[in-house]
Amino acid sequence: MSEAISMLPITSGTARNEGQEKSVPHVKLDLGQTNGNLTWGDFVRYSIEVSDSIDGDSKYGEIPNNRVLLEIEFLPAKKENGPNEKIEATKKEADHDGLSLMMGSTCFSCHGDKKVMTGPSFSEIAERYGKSPKSIKFLAGSILAGSEGKWSDIKMPANPGLTVEESEKIAAFILAQGSRKYQWILTGLEGTFQIMEKPAHISEGTYVLTASYTSSASMKGQNSIPLQIR
Structure with missing residues (x-):
């Protein structure tokens, strides 16, 4: 019995990779018992x-965490913007070249x-x-060559597999994303995040959550859910 069980993942993996055509991954964002209205x-606890x-299924542990992304954006209430418009606006951020490069690396580990985390936040x-061009080049240099002593005694390893252009794209994304007050990104198949405390000048709005996965065949699937905040 134990031998049969140990062979199952190998058999199913082989079947998926032989003769399979590329298709858009199926992504489902689950918020458990959370309803559409929060304070x-x-x-908020989530799972993806x-x-x-081709790549497999998360329920069998076959999907790499670093390629699963949850993007969160808060949009203050505006009468002219419905949930669909808000979701479409949020999806545009998911296609940033720098973010794609980071998801294929170990950046989010630190x-x-x-x-x-181990290293400074964005x-x-x-x-x-x-966010100046000079800052992008400076940060790109640290990404390529590694650095030590700029933030702590922990050394950031070099990334010789990146080109100068790729490191600059990553640097540009880090500096842009880090300056966004009402946007957050998280990696992995599950986690928890907190709705921010009420800003003094905002009475209500919408959190748009977009879960996405980019496959090894560069196909992207995503699922979005809007949450009303009052």
Whole structure:
């Protein structure tokens, strides 16, 4: 019995990779018991399910966490913008070249968007360096060659597999994303985030959550859910 079980993942993986045509991955964002209306400061637990004809299925542990993305954007209420327009506006951010390059690397193992991890967050980096062309080139140099002592005693390894152009695209994304007050990105198949505390000048708005996965065949699937915040 144990031998039969151990062979199942190998057999199913082989079947998927032989003669399979590229298709858009199926992505499902699940918020559990969370309904569409939340209040300021609430915590939201989420999970993302991914199924791809070539890469496999998240329920079997076959989907790499670093290629699963949750983008979160808060949009203050505007009468002219309905949920569909808000979702479409958010989706545009998902196609940034720098973000795509980062998702194929180990960057998110040490760096978070607004959250400090082993290395500084994107928001800390953006606050220190700004978004000028000079800052992009400086940060790109650190990404390529590695750095030590700029933020802590922990050394950031070099990334010799990147070109100068690719490192500059990553740097541009980090500095742009880090400066966005009402946008967040998280990687992985599950997690928790907190709705921000109510801003003094805003009474209500919409959080647009977009889960996405880009397959090894460069096919992208996504699923969006709007949450009303009051």
